[in-house]
Amino acid sequence: MPAESLREKTVSPWQIHPVRIVAAKAEVPGVITYRLKFVDQNVEDAYSVSPGQFNMLYMPGYGESAISVSGYDEQNRELLQTVRVAGNVTRALSRLNVGDELGLRGPFGQGWPMKAAQGGHLVLIAGGLGFAPIRSAIEAAICHRGRYEKISILAGARSPDQLLYREQYEQWKAAQVELRLTVDRATPQWNGNVGVVPLLVDRLKISNPATATVMVCGPEVMMWYTVKSAIEQNISVERIWLSMERNMNCAIGHCGHCQFGPAFICKDGPVLRYDRIASYLKIKGL
Numbered sequence: 001m002p003a004e005s006l007r008e009k010t011v012s013p014w015q016i017h018p019v020r021i022v023a024a025k026a027e028v029p030g031v032i033t034y035r036l037k038f039v040d041q042n043v044e045d046a047y048s049v050s051p052g053q054f055n056m057l058y059m060p061g062y063g064e065s066a067i068s069v070s071g072y073d074e075q076n077r078e079l080l081q082t083v084r085v086a087g088n089v090t091r092a093l094s095r096l097n098v099g100d101e102l103g104l105r106g107p108f109g110q111g112w113p114m115k116a117a118q119g120g121h122l123v124l125i126a127g128g129l130g131f132a133p134i135r136s137a138i139e140a141a142i143c144h145r146g147r148y149e150k151i152s153i154l155a156g157a158r159s160p161d162q163l164l165y166r167e168q169y170e171q172w173k174a175a176q177v178e179l180r181l182t183v184d185r186a187t188p189q190w191n192g193n194v195g196v197v198p199l200l201v202d203r204l205k206i207s208n209p210a211t212a213t214v215m216v217c218g219p220e221v222m223m224w225y226t227v228k229s230a231i232e233q234n235i236s237v238e239r240i241w242l243s244m245e246r247n248m249n250c251a252i253g254h255c256g257h258c259q260f261g262p263a264f265i266c267k268d269g270p271v272l273r274y275d276r277i278a279s280y281l282k283i284k285g286l
């Protein structure tokens with residue numbers, strides 16, 4: 001098949017492709033990071049994903065769920081997807097074992113502006129499961145470490161045992177990435193920060209706010225206060241990006257389930273510039 005028609009066929013947004021679970025790592029109770037590999041090598045060849053995009057994972061008989069890509073292992077060509085058991089689809093997925101197959105279509109949406117952030121301080125901020133799409137930005141930034149003046153990761157969770165990706169922290173720090181963590185409730189073993197994520201932003205040293213870029217994903221209330229703190233640090237609203245979540249269905253802007261003001265989270269997002277959505281964030285229940 002000519003390369004172009006192969007690409008058209010394999011990247012059709014409606015086409016569901018089988019992927020095999022290569023590994024499944026329990027991160028924290030109820031949250032698993034899967035390593036997924038396309039069964040069809042042609043699809044694997046045609047697939048290309050950017051940090052911050054998402055896939056629709058399909059469990060036959062149950063349905064589909066939008067799940068952010070939390071990483072891509074270039075060497076083994078394996079996708080990382082971190083999933084919290086929330087309802088029918090994710091519960092069915094959690095019952096699968098290594099070697100089992102499920103369906104996947106994607107990738108979808110607009111990811112993080114990694115290129116636009118080059119040359120300045122990159123501030124990556126995660127709350128709870130919001131760490132999943134932020135992790136893909138961390139990977140991409142570390143891969144091109146020299147292109148960013150400074151990289152800071154600020155992450156929070158309810159308690160120390162709820163922090164995701166703990167086994168990666170030393171590796172990130174070794175790549176000269178600043179890592180600051182906070183928890184809502186400390187345990188006797190915890191000697192880090194206690195408090196909400198925006199407090200980490202307040203304490204962050206940003207030498208040149210004009211070239212700093214902030215990328216945030218977490219619960220909406222956390223993102224709201226985090227943005228407030230970033231603005232107080234003199235970061236321009238045009239350099240603040242949020243990854244948004246809404247119930248979605250088609251993932252390509254047809255069904256309207258994920259409409260957020262004039263934007264569809266699935267195709268215009270999930271990553272959106274703060275100033276473009278600020279007025280809609282204020283509307284309760286939108």
Ligand SMILES: Cc1cc2nc3c(=O)[nH]c(=O)nc-3n(C[C@H](O)[C@H](O)[C@H](O)COP(=O)(O)OP(=O)(O)OC[C@H]3O[C@@H](n4cnc5c(N)ncnc54)[C@H](O)[C@@H]3O)c2cc1C
Pocket residue numbers: 054063064065066067068069081082083084085086087088089090091129132133244245246247248265270
């Ligand atoms: C762009 C995007 C990226 C996402 N990335 C991830 C990810 O990396 N990991 C992950 O675990 N989940 C992620 N989600 C959330 C995930 O898609 C939902 O939890 C999904 O509905 C679970 O499917 P389910 O059938 O198991 O649960 P459902 O039966 O669909 O839902 C269970 C409960 O969650 C509510 N719900 C469903 N979708 C959402 C949503 N988007 N926001 C808030 N509440 C919702 C439902 O109303 C219901 O109460 C993402 C969602 C979006 C839109």
